[in-house]
Amino acid sequence: MRLGKMMWLRKSLPILALLVMPILGHLPSVLGLVNSDPFGTYGWLSSQYMKGFLPGYSYADPNVGFTTQALGHLAAMDWLHGKIPWWNPYEGVGFPLAGEMQSAALFLPFVLLLAFSNGVLLMHLVLSMIAGIFMFLFLRKLDFSVVLATAGGILFELCGAMAWMGHAPYNPIAFLPMMLLGVEIAWRKEGPRLSGWFWLALGIGFSLYAGFPETAYLNSLFVIGWIVVRFFAPSILSKRVFVFRVVIGGIVGLLLAAPILIAFIDFVRIGYLGGHSGAFAYASLPTGGLEMLVLPYLFGPITAFSSLDPTGIVSDTWANIGGYAGILLVTLAVFGVIAKGNRAIRFYLLGVIIFFVGKTYGVTPLTWIVNLLPGIKNVAFFRYAPTVWEFAFILLALYGLQALKQFSFRQLIGGLIASFIVLAGLLSFSLPYMAPLQTSSKYRLFSEVYLGVLVLIIVSFVLVLLRKQWRYRMLIAASLLIVEAYFSFLLPKLSNPKSYTIDQAAITYLSTHLHDQRFYTLGPFAPNYGSYEELASINHNDLPVPKLWATYVTQKLDTNTSRITFVGWLSKNPQGNTPEQALFENFKNYQDLGVRYIVAPATASLVQDTISNQQPASGNQPFPLGQQDRLSGALSLGHAGTIRSIAFLIATYNNTATGTLSLTLRDGQQQERLIGSLRHAADNAFFTFPLTKPMTIRPGSILKFTLQKSAGKPIAVWLWPRGTSPTEQLVYDHQDMGNKILLYQVQRQSKHASSLTPVYQDPLLTIYRVQGAKPMFSITSGSGIVASPSLSTVQVKSTEPITLLRRELNVPGWTASIDGKPSKIQTTDTLFQAIRVPKGVHTIRFRYVPPYMPIGFVFFLLGVLSLFVLFLNKYISSRRRLRESVE
Numbered sequence: 001m002r003l004g005k006m007m008w009l010r011k012s013l014p015i016l017a018l019l020v021m022p023i024l025g026h027l028p029s030v031l032g033l034v035n036s037d038p039f040g041t042y043g044w045l046s047s048q049y050m051k052g053f054l055p056g057y058s059y060a061d062p063n064v065g066f067t068t069q070a071l072g073h074l075a076a077m078d079w080l081h082g083k084i085p086w087w088n089p090y091e092g093v094g095f096p097l098a099g100e101m102q103s104a105a106l107f108l109p110f111v112l113l114l115a116f117s118n119g120v121l122l123m124h125l126v127l128s129m130i131a132g133i134f135m136f137l138f139l140r141k142l143d144f145s146v147v148l149a150t151a152g153g154i155l156f157e158l159c160g161a162m163a164w165m166g167h168a169p170y171n172p173i174a175f176l177p178m179m180l181l182g183v184e185i186a187w188r189k190e191g192p193r194l195s196g197w198f199w200l201a202l203g204i205g206f207s208l209y210a211g212f213p214e215t216a217y218l219n220s221l222f223v224i225g226w227i228v229v230r231f232f233a234p235s236i237l238s239k240r241v242f243v244f245r246v247v248i249g250g251i252v253g254l255l256l257a258a259p260i261l262i263a264f265i266d267f268v269r270i271g272y273l274g275g276h277s278g279a280f281a282y283a284s285l286p287t288g289g290l291e292m293l294v295l296p297y298l299f300g301p302i303t304a305f306s307s308l309d310p311t312g313i314v315s316d317t318w319a320n321i322g323g324y325a326g327i328l329l330v331t332l333a334v335f336g337v338i339a340k341g342n343r344a345i346r347f348y349l350l351g352v353i354i355f356f357v358g359k360t361y362g363v364t365p366l367t368w369i370v371n372l373l374p375g376i377k378n379v380a381f382f383r384y385a386p387t388v389w390e391f392a393f394i395l396l397a398l399y400g401l402q403a404l405k406q407f408s409f410r411q412l413i414g415g416l417i418a419s420f421i422v423l424a425g426l427l428s429f430s431l432p433y434m435a436p437l438q439t440s441s442k443y444r445l446f447s448e449v450y451l452g453v454l455v456l457i458i459v460s461f462v463l464v465l466l467r468k469q470w471r472y473r474m475l476i477a478a479s480l481l482i483v484e485a486y487f488s489f490l491l492p493k494l495s496n497p498k499s500y501t502i503d504q505a506a507i508t509y510l511s512t513h514l515h516d517q518r519f520y521t522l523g524p525f526a527p528n529y530g531s532y533e534e535l536a537s538i539n540h541n542d543l544p545v546p547k548l549w550a551t552y553v554t555q556k557l558d559t560n561t562s563r564i565t566f567v568g569w570l571s572k573n574p575q576g577n578t579p580e581q582a583l584f585e586n587f588k589n590y591q592d593l594g595v596r597y598i599v600a601p602a603t604a605s606l607v608q609d610t611i612s613n614q615q616p617a618s619g620n621q622p623f624p625l626g627q628q629d630r631l632s633g634a635l636s637l638g639h640a641g642t643i644r645s646i647a648f649l650i651a652t653y654n655n656t657a658t659g660t661l662s663l664t665l666r667d668g669q670q671q672e673r674l675i676g677s678l679r680h681a682a683d684n685a686f687f688t689f690p691l692t693k694p695m696t697i698r699p700g701s702i703l704k705f706t707l708q709k710s711a712g713k714p715i716a717v718w719l720w721p722r723g724t725s726p727t728e729q730l731v732y733d734h735q736d737m738g739n740k741i742l743l744y745q746v747q748r749q750s751k752h753a754s755s756l757t758p759v760y761q762d763p764l765l766t767i768y769r770v771q772g773a774k775p776m777f778s779i780t781s782g783s784g785i786v787a788s789p790s791l792s793t794v795q796v797k798s799t800e801p802i803t804l805l806r807r808e809l810n811v812p813g814w815t816a817s818i819d820g821k822p823s824k825i826q827t828t829d830t831l832f833q834a835i836r837v838p839k840g841v842h843t844i845r846f847r848y849v850p851p852y853m854p855i856g857f858v859f860f861l862l863g864v865l866s867l868f869v870l871f872l873n874k875y876i877s878s879r880r881r882l883r884e885s886v887e
Contacts, residue, residue, distance in 0.1 A: 012152040018136060021154050022128035025489045028053075031119055034496035036121050038065035038166075040849070044526040044836030045507070046500040046630045055493040056304030063102065064099045064166035064543045068211075069120050070528035071103035077534070079108070086263070086813075087848040088832035089614060090531040091789050092540045092549045092566075093518075093593060094809040094832055098260065099267030099850060101541065102168040104211030106260045110171075119151030131174035132157040138177045141184040143547065148398050155394045158482075158489040166251050169322070171210035173387050176219045180226060187230045188239065195251030198870055203224065204253025205863070209260050212386045217375065217471055220386045229348045246602040249287065255863030262856040263351035270811050271544030272563050273378075277496065281377035284362030289317030291430035294423060296324035296488055297450050301495050304446075305437045313433045323386025327454065328461055328484045331419040332477070333393050335407065336399030346399055347786040349392040356381075356389040379758050383503050397481065404465070404474055412465055450491075509760045509767060510597060514789055516776035517596035521581055522568040524765040525599050536791075538593055541565050547829055549809055556589045558582035580606070593827070594807045596773040598756065600766050607753040607768070608644055613638055622651050622716035623732075624708040624738075627659075629718065632706045633730040633737075635744060642694045642749035647686035648707070649743040651716040653682050653707055659712020663689045667703045668695070670695055676717060686745050694749060718740060780805045780834065792846045798839050806833040806846060813850050818842050860875060 029036035035767065040046045052058075075097060078085035085105040088097040096219065098105040105111065113122040161173055182200025189195040207216040229245055231239055254261070275283070288311075291298050299305060299314045306315035325333075358366030360382045371377055383833025391523035398620050407415070433633035439441045457480055464476045482554065503524075510519060511533065518536040530537030539556075540549075543564050550563035558566070560576040568579050583590060583598070583606075600606055613635075625631060637643075646665070658677040664673045674689040681687050697703060709715060719730070719740040721804045728739035738739075750756070760767040777786050785797025796804060808814075810833040814822045818835070818841055828834040837844065850856075 002017070007482045014136060014153070016132060017150055018132035018153045019129050020507045020519055021132065021157050021486075022125045024127070025158055025486065026121060026125065026488070026493060028493050029118075029496060034494065034498055035455060035500065036493070036496045037117055038062075038069045038120055039117070039502065039529070039532070040497055040500040042066060042526055043529045043532075044524050045503040045529070045764065046497075046749075049500040050498040052447070053490065054301045054304070055347065056301030056474050056492070056495045056497045058302070059166035059316060060164040060302050061167050063168070064120060066526065066528045067100075067102040068167045068170075069099065070532040071100065071542075072111055072114035072211075072532045073103070074534065075103045075117065076106035076112050076119070080115055081130065086850060088531055090534055090536045090810065091542065092529060092538055092546070092553075092809065092817070093807060095540070095546060095549075096263065096267045096811070096848075098812075099263035100544065101211050101213060101260070101264050101267075102542075104168060104171055104209070106263075107171065107206075107209045107211055110210075113408055117884055124162075124166065124170065127171060127174040128157045128162060130156055131162070131177060134174070134177035134181055137186060137518060138181040138497055139555060141181060141188065144398060144402065147475065147478065148401055151400050151401070151482060152394055152423050154482050155329070155397075155485050156391065158485040159387075159390045159394065160325065160488070161390055162301070163296075163323075163489045163492060168212040169215045169384050170298060172212055172215040172219060175203040175207045176387065177390060178224045179207070179219070182249055183223060183227055183230060183246060186249065187235055188391065194695040195245065197245050197252065198867065200249030201244060201252035201256060201867070204250060205256035208253075208257035208746075214379045214386075216389050217379065217388060218381075218385055219220065222391065225348060225352070225353045228288050229344050231463055232828075233344055238374060246345075252863050255572070255672075255859045255866070257855065259856040260860035262852050263850040266298060266813065266850045267544055267546075268854070270546055270548075272547045273566050274543050275279060275380065276543070278377045278380045280380050280382075281371055281379065282367060283382055284367070284777070285320055285360055285382045285711075286313050287361055288313040288433045289321060289360060289430065291426045292317065292321060292331050293325050294426060295326040295451075295454070298434065299437065300443050300446055300448075302492050304495070305440055305443045306793060308440055309433055309441070310436060311433060320380075320383055320480065321386075322383040323390055325390055326481075326484050327419075327458065327483050329393050329397050330422070331416065331461075331482065332397035332400035334419050334422075335403060335415050336396035336398070337400075338411075339399050340406055341401030342399065342765040344735075346396065349396050352356045352392045353389050353396075356385050356392075359384055360389075361569075367737065371866060372616045395482075401474055401478055401481075404477065411467070416462060416465070436518065444619065453487060454484070457487070470632075474747055482780045489494070496544070497644055503762065503764050506537070506599075506760060506762060506765055506767065513759075516791055517594045518594045519599055519767075520568065520583070520590060520605065521599040522583070522598075523601045527565075529569050529715075536594075538590075538644065539566055539568055541567055546809060546811060553833055571743065580604070584750070587752060587755065591770060591772045592774055594774045594776060595770055597759075598770060599767045600768065601735065602763055602765050604766075605750075606746050606766075607750050607758065608757050611643075611748050613741065613744060619721040620718050623719045625661075626716050627709060628730075630706055630708045631730060631732050632704070633742065635699075635703045635705065636747060637697055638788070641751065642753075643691065643746050644694050644749060645690045646705075646746040647687050647688040647745040649685070650687045651718060652680065652681050652683045652714070653713070655789065656680070656706045657681060657713050657715045660710040661687065661715065662708045662710065665691075665695065665708040667697060669699055677714065682815060682852070684718075684741075688745075696807040776807050778805050778807075779803065780828070794844050795842070796837055796844060798837070799840045800839050802837050802839075804835050804837050804844065805829075806835075807831075807832055808846070814846060814848050816844060816846050818844050 023030055023175050028034045042062050053610045074088060075085035080732060088095045097103055110123055110126060116122060135156040136149045136153035139152045176197050182196045182203060185199065188195030207219060231242065275467065302472060303318045306318055309315065337346060342631045355366050355370050359370040374544060375379060419656060461477060461480045464473055467473045514535055520538050527537065527539035527541040532721050545563055553566050554561060554563055557578055560571045560573055560582060562572055571578060598606065660675050662673065662675045676687065676689055720743060722739040722741050730740055730742065754769040755771045760764055760770045777788045777793065780803045782800045782802035784796055784802050786796055788794045799856055805828060809831055810825060810827045814825055814833060815834050816825050818837060823835050826834050
């Protein structure tokens with residue numbers, strides 16, 4: 001009995017190690033030393049933000065928050081409320097949710113983890129474990145030892161793509177080994193003709209439901225290549241049986257994924273795809289970042305020191321890179337290439353590395369060849385291909401470890417020298433961009449520690465490699481390989497914040513008052529996080545984007561914004577209109593969309609703006625004002641409006657001024673005298689006089705003023721050449737000051753102040769209520785009473801036929817029913833839904849399901865039925881064999 005337990009424990013150790021390593025990789029978060037919830041970093045609603053142990057970010061793409069968490073959380077909550085997450089009513093004026101893919105809306109059961117606040121971490125842990133376990137099983141099928149298969153599983157769990165890509169491309173990675181395991185079983189196993197296709201089908205299905213078609217496609221290309229290699233390799237099976245098995249696996253996998261494929265294809269048909277329409281054919285990473293293949297943190301933690309590089313190469317690399325390999329991994333892969341045996345597989349892996357890495361960095365001949373593959377020109381290859389070439393590096397490295405005993409001392413030395421020559425060559429590309437980073441003491445400290453740890457690992461590796469004892473040499477070399485992978489995986493996790501506080505009060509205010517209308521953000525409350533809180537925001541940060549909505553945004557809301565990132569603070573042309581200016585220029589359109597609230601930074605005011613005269617480049621001089629001195633003048637504001645305060649630039653002689661400064665303002669019959677204390681007046685800064693009563697200025701009027709200093713230590717006012725202000729003048733002691741003027745700033749009430757009312761404010765943001773915002777449902781023809789208990793249900797009472805308008809994007813898939821009877825939906829106002837309703841009392845319901853989805857469900861059921869038949873066949877076969885053995 002004891003021996004049996006020991007054997008069971010020994011067999012369980014590899015699986016246990018593969019379950020534990022992802023937890024160790026995220027140990028700072030698991031122990032609560034940092035907070036890995038992306039909401040704090042990317043929700044833009046955080047205060048008291050305490051930075052992590054390292055600068056920079058924990059992931060290379062903020063979509064870990066904007067799409068994976070924000071949209072995935074909504075999908076999870078839909079499922080938990082018994083609703084299939086086909087549609088997102090909280091983004092723009094409505095977006096398809098499942099068809100958007102990045103939300104992983106149909107990725108059951110994994111997407112349900114995103115219902116938790118730490119759901120992203122939980123999902124990453126589970127998927128990493130799946131990746132490691134199936135990598136282990138696949139490697140065992142390749143006849144690797146338990147030790148090497150375990151090492152390979154851990155290396156894949158801790159690979160560069162999983163370290164840096166926390167958003168949707170992360171999800172399909174776990175199922176690459178599952179698909180390959182199915183292919184290997186299909187190639188190797190005798191017996192039932194369909195052996196192996198189960199794991200291939202399941203891997204294909206999960207890869208597609210996982211939420212990122214680019215990663216799934218690139219992984220599938222690798223699997224297809226593996227199938228071709230196995231097809232031409234000697235086997236006990238006939239080629240026809242092998243092909244039959246993988247074809248059945250592929251067909252069943254696609255049948256299982258039919259619902260998500262139909263939803264995605266439908267969205268692509270009506271969507272704007274950005275660069276995914278062929279623009280990525282020759283896009284690549286800058287060669288200045290080549291060294292990051294083997295030294296991933298050569299430029300410091302993710303984006304931490306990008307601003308120090310004047311060339312922009314460092315920031316460009318971080319903005320587009322998707323993974324790394326590691327110096328020991330590349331070194332052992334070199335040995336794997338020159339090892340004996342499994343030649344076809346090793347050459348295939350080497351070819352994948354050469355062509356995929358070559359295209360990633362824009363090597364022209366290799367890029368041309370890879371672009372011949374169907375669909376590659378539409379894929380952001382440079383960012384999402386690392387999963388494939390990292391997998392190839394890992395497998396080659398394992399072949400290298402396995403073959404270490406084959407090499408002589410001279411061959412080992414030669415391999416090491418070749419590896420270090422490659423390293424030196426790569427380093428030459430990056431050295432020019434490292435020099436500016438050296439100006440930061442933090443970078444110098446980080447790089448010294450980082451490179452010091454790597455040198456220690458490399459030296460240990462070299463010493464171990466040159467040992468004669470084969471058994472320990474392989475084991476320790478594999479351990480050092482894991483140590484390097486773990487070190488590289490762990491570092492970005494230390495950039496997570498230690499703590500922060502979410503502005504829950506602002507969320508609660510919107511949740512209480514928004515009802516069935518929308519809000520627009522100029523910064524705080526990041527786009528898509530409205531979906532997280534189930535609060536409708538017209539902002540979006542997404543791809544695909546419905547073409548109708550993308551066109552409307554760039555033509556009717558903000559001509560200087562991007563179709564992909566309508567975020568409220570980002571402009572295509574920094575010299576063009578700001579999002580705030582675009583808001584006021586197109587204010588009626590925002591009202592028509594049902595925007596009831598605008599969320600703005602606390603430092604910005606939407607109900608007032610600042611008017612000032614132009615400051616000349618030079619020629620300024622101080623003009624002292626002593627006790628009872630007066631300085632009079634006239635200002636031509638050039639703008640009509642209601643002013644709330646006026647300020648002048650003064651000097652206080654190193655903050656020593658005392659007493660008061662009075663201001664008398666006159667405009668026709670309006671006059672006001674203001675007095676301000678100089679006790680806390682700043683030196684060489686504007687001194688502000690708030691008006692006790694707002695003053696309305698007529699167009700072209702001249703505002704006259706008098707400044708007078710009271711008792712106390714003197715001040716000086718700064719005088720400047722008059723320049724382009726001929727109507728402004730200054731008079732001191734009844735004498736004209738010639739071409740000298742004062743610099744002023746006037747706070748003027750915005751012309752839209754009557755349409756905006758501040759209703760909530762805290763140190764982070766201000767919420768304004770928009771007067772005249774349209775409701776979700778309204779009657780555009782006829783009259784009646786409308787009540788909307790939900791976003792998709794409305795009750796109407798009228799004495800005549802009416803046209804009901806619903807302010808939700810009208811795309812194929814929407815249906816409406818009046819008292820349970822179908823009704824035709826028409827498009828109105830470019831975007832919205834409208835239906836004709838007969839007189840009387842009616843309940844109207846709107847429902848969205850992607851077109852052709854019934855066919856998708858039929859295909860899905862066929863796929864499930866195929867799996868059931870397989871299990872039934874295996875059960876019957878096993879029972880028959882058991883009965884025959886008893887007889």
